[in-house]
Amino acid sequence: MPGTKTHASFWSDFWSLARPYWVSEGRRRGVTLLAAVIAFTLALVWTEVQFNRWNKDFYDTFEHKDRLGFFLELGRFTLLAVIFIVLAVYKQYLQQMLMIEWRAWLTEKYLGQWLAGQAYYRLQLLDKGTDNPDQRIADDLNIFVDLTLTLSLGLLSAVVTLVSFVGILWTISGALEVAGFSIPGYMVWVALVYAIAGTWLTHVIGRPLIGLNFQRQKAEADFRFSLVRLRENSEGVALYRGEEGEHANFRQRFGAVIGNWWSIMQKQKQITWFTSFYGQMAIIFPFVVSAPRYFSGGAPLGSIFQTASAFGQVQSALSWFIGAYGSFASWKATVDRLTGFEQAIARAQVEAQALKGERVEGDDVELALAHLALALPQGTPLLAETSLRLVPGENVLVTGPSGSGKSTLFRALAGIWPYWTGRIELPRGARLLFLPQKAYLPIGTLKSAVAYPAQAETVGDAVIVDALCAVGLESLATDLAREENWAQVLSGGEQQRVAFARALINKPDWLFLDEASAALPEQAQADLYALLHERLPQTTLVSISHRDSLVWFHPRRLKWALGGPEPRLILN
Numbered sequence: 001m002p003g004t005k006t007h008a009s010f011w012s013d014f015w016s017l018a019r020p021y022w023v024s025e026g027r028r029r030g031v032t033l034l035a036a037v038i039a040f041t042l043a044l045v046w047t048e049v050q051f052n053r054w055n056k057d058f059y060d061t062f063e064h065k066d067r068l069g070f071f072l073e074l075g076r077f078t079l080l081a082v083i084f085i086v087l088a089v090y091k092q093y094l095q096q097m098l099m100i101e102w103r104a105w106l107t108e109k110y111l112g113q114w115l116a117g118q119a120y121y122r123l124q125l126l127d128k129g130t131d132n133p134d135q136r137i138a139d140d141l142n143i144f145v146d147l148t149l150t151l152s153l154g155l156l157s158a159v160v161t162l163v164s165f166v167g168i169l170w171t172i173s174g175a176l177e178v179a180g181f182s183i184p185g186y187m188v189w190v191a192l193v194y195a196i197a198g199t200w201l202t203h204v205i206g207r208p209l210i211g212l213n214f215q216r217q218k219a220e221a222d223f224r225f226s227l228v229r230l231r232e233n234s235e236g237v238a239l240y241r242g243e244e245g246e247h248a249n250f251r252q253r254f255g256a257v258i259g260n261w262w263s264i265m266q267k268q269k270q271i272t273w274f275t276s277f278y279g280q281m282a283i284i285f286p287f288v289v290s291a292p293r294y295f296s297g298g299a300p301l302g303s304i305f306q307t308a309s310a311f312g313q314v315q316s317a318l319s320w321f322i323g324a325y326g327s328f329a330s331w332k333a334t335v336d337r338l339t340g341f342e343q344a345i346a347r348a349q350v351e352a353q354a355l356k357g358e359r360v361e362g363d364d365v366e367l368a369l370a371h372l373a374l375a376l377p378q379g380t381p382l383l384a385e386t387s388l389r390l391v392p393g394e395n396v397l398v399t400g401p402s403g404s405g406k407s408t409l410f411r412a413l414a415g416i417w418p419y420w421t422g423r424i425e426l427p428r429g430a431r432l433l434f435l436p437q438k439a440y441l442p443i444g445t446l447k448s449a450v451a452y453p454a455q456a457e458t459v460g461d462a463v464i465v466d467a468l469c470a471v472g473l474e475s476l477a478t479d480l481a482r483e484e485n486w487a488q489v490l491s492g493g494e495q496q497r498v499a500f501a502r503a504l505i506n507k508p509d510w511l512f513l514d515e516a517s518a519a520l521p522e523q524a525q526a527d528l529y530a531l532l533h534e535r536l537p538q539t540t541l542v543s544i545s546h547r548d549s550l551v552w553f554h555p556r557r558l559k560w561a562l563g564g565p566e567p568r569l570i571l572n
Contacts, residue, residue: 010332013339018148021105030105033098040091041153045160047084048313052168054080056306095149103145110137113345118416122348125377125418135221136341140334147331151324158320161313169310172303173290187286187311194285195318198278202325206271209329212264214336219260223253271325278319286311359415362425365392367413367510372422374408382408384566385422388558392427392509395541396571397550400560404567406544410434410514433508437515439499441486446479449486450501459505467501470531472524492519500528504535511536513543522549529553 021027054076061069114120114133123133166188173187183189230237230246237246286308321328362368367390374383382405390396398406411417413424414434426432441449448456450464465477473494490498496519503511511532517525526549532541533553542558543550551557559570 010335014335017144017335017338017342020109021102024105026105030098030101033094033101037091037095037098037149037153038156040087040094041157042160043087044084044091045157045164047080047087048161049164049168050080051084052165052306052309052313055309056303059305095153099145099149102149103141106141106145107137110141110341113342117349119345119348121416122418123344132218132221132225133341135217135224136337139221140217140337140341143330143334144338147327147334151327151331154324155320158317162317165310165313165317169307169314172307172310187290187307188314190285191311191315191318194282195315198274198319199321201274202271202321205274206267206325206329209264209267209271209326210332212260212267213330214333216257216260216264217333217337219253219256223250223257226250226253268326275323282312282315282319286315357420357422357424359412359424360426361428361430363428364425365427365430366390367392367427367430368423368425370423370425372412372424373420374405374412374417375419377419382567383560384568386569388569388571390540390542392540393538394556395543395554396556396558397554398542398544398558398560399546402546404560406560407436407514410512410544413512427509430509431506432510432512433503433506434512435499435503435514435516437496437518438492439495439516441490441495441498443483443485445481445483446476446486447481450480450498451505452502454506463505464501467504470504470535471497471500471528473497473501493524496520497528500531503532503539507536508539510540510542513541513545515544515546518545518547522547525549526552 021030054073057069058073058077060066061073114137120133169191170184170188226249237243287304290304290307290311316323357372368387369389370387371385372383372387373381373385375381398409400406408417412420414432440452442452445456447459447461447464450468451459461480464480468474468477486498487495496517499516517528520528525547529541529550530553532539541554543554557572559572561568561570
């Protein structure tokens with residue numbers, strides 16, 4: 001749980017998240033912006049000091065009935081107000097620029113880590129506890145940058161304000177005589193005791209907010225993800241008439257959001273009770289304490305207002321933690337989530353390297369398996385140690401019962417399945433392409449969907465149109481620039497035809513098809529395989545299928561045998 005971390009561990013985690021940008025090659029613009037924001041922050045504190053001095057001079061004009069001085073002080077206030085407004089506007093503007101720079105750099109870094117080595121895929125297998133990586137990249141990074149800058153600059157402003165005003169308050173508050181003892185600068189000590197007591201009580205009351213904010217981000221992301229899942233699978237839900245079940249699922253997940261929100265509301269109500277009382281008392285408190293000096297003639301009216309203003313600044317600076325506690329709780333929860341995400345990615349990469357065998361490029365033109373053994377994440381064996389060689393030009397049909405591990409074999413050959421041992425030796429320089437049963441279609445133009453994984457601009461329109469016409473999608477040939485969520489627009493069979501078009505465009509040396517034509521009629525399947533033979537005569541096909549009709553296109557059979565003590569492969 002996030003609340004169990006020690007303070008040292010938390011600050012270590014925070015520094016590991018924040019440091020990389022500030023030591024990166026792209027830090028120059030960020031450092032420049034940060035220096036500018038700090039300069040504007042210090043300048044704003046300077047204007048507060050000037051306003052404090054103005055308070056004394058302005059209210060003294062009332063006491064002395066100085067009409068000319070009154071109007072001069074109004075002019076002085078106007079000048080200070082204009083300076084303050086300009087500084088405040090540009091400080092916020094530059095801070096937002098810095099947020100964009102830092103967030104963009106962090107987003108690129110996290111996207112790179114998430115995508116590198118198929119970590120996005122392995123996290124689903126190895127670390128089920130890392131929920132909603134999309135939310136951590138899209139939302140948590142934004143919150144982290146925003147609150148880190150807001151809190152750190154707020155703390156800087158509080159420290160500088162404290163240093164600037166504590167001397168003023170010490171000088172103008174005078175000494176307090178108590179039982180024969182003189183307490184110099186007594187208002188400083190009063191502000192210090194007042195702020196320490198308030199900070200301690202705020203922490204005691206609000207500490208549970210850290211864990212509640214951690215759970216809030218998770219609950220919100222889970223609810224949003226379930227809504228996205230319905231949108232992506234709307235046809236399947238509609239065919240099953242699964243609306244009632246989906247509604248119940250939404251209600252349950254949103255119930256978690258509401259339950260968490262009620263807990264946060266209750267805790268924030270308690271904090272608001274205290275901080276409101278604390279803040280209101282801080283307004284009147286300096287006047288109550290300094291009033292005896294004024295009534296005894298020991299201080300002019302302007303000094304009383306200056307004292308109250310300085311006390312407010314010192315007390316506010318010392319009480320910075322109280323006002324920022326809600327933001328701090330959200331910030332700490334975000335740091336914990338991002339740290340957990342980074343650790344999960346690193347753990348997935350380490351475990352994957354430790355679990356899988358050796359996948360290398362050899363000097364031979366054949367694809368060789370040596371002592372290859374496959375297993376499920378739970379350790380259940382899918383394939384006993386197997387050694388065999390696949391010869392280029394000899395198409396192979398992989399058969400076996402459903403769930404036996406045929407698709408897992410392809411995942412191991414592709415290098416994304418971590419639970420295997422042995423050695424896979426690929427032909428050196430060979431281009432491999434894998435077509436799964438459900439083709440992935442990115443949102444965007446049809447051209448980008450057909451060219452995938454290649455960039456659309458690297459493939460000519462004529463090539464795309466030729467491939468679409470060849471696989472029986474002539475009706476789409478004029479829609480290359482049309483942008484859609486093609487996974488929702490095209491039928492399952494049309495999506496598989498797009499996958500075959502990709503094969504024609506990429507011209508791989510080895511093409512692995514995992515039930516890649518299962519959604520098509522047998523005649524359409526036969527036509528597409530005949531097309532592959534015609535257009536890609538140098539490509540070796542390795543297909544998984546339950547249809548006997550594909551035997552005609554594959555002279556060799558790789559059969560998954562489950563009859564013995566351990567699953568094994570037989571090549572004939």
